[in-house]
Amino acid sequence: MIPTPDLSHLTSQDYDQVYEPAEDTFLLLDALEEDAKNLRDINACVCLEVGIRLCLELYWKNSWPFLYLCTDINPHACKCTVLTGKQNHIDLNVVNGSLVAPFGTRLANNVDVLLFNPPYVPTSEEEVSDAQLSRELGGSWAGGSDGMRITNVLLGRVEGLLSPEGRFYLVALKQNNVPQIVDTMRQKYGFLGEVVLQRRAGREHLFIIRFVRESKNSSS
Amino acid sequence: MMDVEEERLCLFGIADCSLLPPTIMVRLITHNLLACHAKDCNANNFPLQFKDVKLEFREADFNPDFLKGFMPKIEWKALVDTARELGDTSLPLEQPEMLDDDFLKNLHHVLLEIHVEEGSMTCPNCNHVYPISNGIPNMLLAEHEIG
Numbered sequence A: 001m002i003p004t005p006d007l008s009h010l011t012s013q014d015y016d017q018v019y020e021p022a023e024d025t026f027l028l029l030d031a032l033e034e035d036a037k038n039l040r041d042i043n044a045c046v047c048l049e050v051g052i053r054l055c056l057e058l059y060w061k062n063s064w065p066f067l068y069l070c071t072d073i074n075p076h077a078c079k080c081t082v083l084t085g086k087q088n089h090i091d092l093n094v095v096n097g098s099l100v101a102p103f104g105t106r107l108a109n110n111v112d113v114l115l116f117n118p119p120y121v122p123t124s125e126e127e128v129s130d131a132q133l134s135r136e137l138g139g140s141w142a143g144g145s146d147g148m149r150i151t152n153v154l155l156g157r158v159e160g161l162l163s164p165e166g167r168f169y170l171v172a173l174k175q176n177n178v179p180q181i182v183d184t185m186r187q188k189y190g191f192l193g194e195v196v197l198q199r200r201a202g203r204e205h206l207f208i209i210r211f212v213r214e215s216k217n218s219s220s
Numbered sequence B: 001m002m003d004v005e006e007e008r009l010c011l012f013g014i015a016d017c018s019l020l021p022p023t024i025m026v027r028l029i030t031h032n033l034l035a036c037h038a039k040d041c042n043a044n045n046f047p048l049q050f051k052d053v054k055l056e057f058r059e060a061d062f063n064p065d066f067l068k069g070f071m072p073k074i075e076w077k078a079l080v081d082t083a084r085e086l087g088d089t090s091l092p093l094e095q096p097e098m099l100d101d102d103f104l105k106n107l108h109h110v111l112l113e114i115h116v117e118e119g120s121m122t123c124p125n126c127n128h129v130y131p132i133s134n135g136i137p138n139m140l141l142a143e144h145e146i147g
């Protein structure tokens, strides 16, 4: 079992400004827990998470050593992660930045595990632009007309980032059109996508899609 | 310096993050992976130069296997130069072939135990300055700076 991190230092006022771990967060964690052995087998050494998970680092801390990097555009999310680190006595590598831009050059084909729980809620286009510029809580959900505005930008970067055996885990909502995401990734970038977990949570029907390079689809 | 947001947190009795002993700091392992990504800046944009830094040293668990696995991903010259600038001369100019314990311990210290808490990082090419505050590097660009 992966230990549950201590998040008691975060209060409802923090959650006014950062994304509170919710069903989507835990679904991704469950998927990763099921894959833990595989990740160990591919000697995952560098993990990059976009959109900070307040707690994921801690879950993994005890399973095997690797470098955990994370980025978020919301400075407050970054600060809360500082607190989480302190509370749980671990060293984190947090960067206040957008998507994978700060690591783009240096991590080319070096990321073994890429995680993204994106702002996936369908909203107006205007709302996305505002949310991305203001870098506040709205950036946690605002995703544009099909909820894919931000995710699509990242999809275009996956191929250049992942190591040959690397995996990319993406959280998606039914409205994001999961079959279409899988198709795009295959046709445009040569990645095989598979829904590894799905769950209904209230009104949301959530999916975890795992992508691997087409030629490396032997493990699972 | 406290912004309004933080002040509000204090009022609510939540610790102001900037007053806590910082836990996250830019370590050289992260620094070795960051490059400038400003618009049209795509050559000589690495490594970013530290300026006005405040350092702190914190012990981390020594893990030789991780270090060996990570070594091929390091830009060695950038790491050695940066460590020297920060006053640590323990690493050889060339990556050694024999990875003995002494070497790995030095590497461990440089990569994982030197923390830059405050300061900034400047792009050697376009001179864009990325500030570090509370140990968090701010790599955000304004809209017009994004390529």
Ligand SMILES: C[S@@+](CC[C@H](N)C(=O)[O-])C[C@H]1O[C@@H](n2cnc3c(N)ncnc32)[C@H](O)[C@@H]1O
Residues within 6 Å of the ligand: A019, A020, A021, A022, A024, A025, A050, A051, A052, A053, A054, A071, A072, A073, A074, A077, A097, A098, A099, A117, A118, A119, A120, A132, A136, A139, A140, A141, A150
């Ligand atoms: C749905 S929340 C998920 C939060 C956390 N990963 C979790 O699973 O609990 C989406 C996160 O992505 C961040 N985000 C939105 N746009 C981003 C961007 N362009 N670059 C990096 N992070 C972004 C938001 O600030 C927010 O923290």
Ligand SMILES: [Zn+2]
Residues within 6 Å of the ligand: B036, B037, B038, B041, B045, B123, B124, B125, B126, B127, B128
């Ligand atoms: Zn530059």
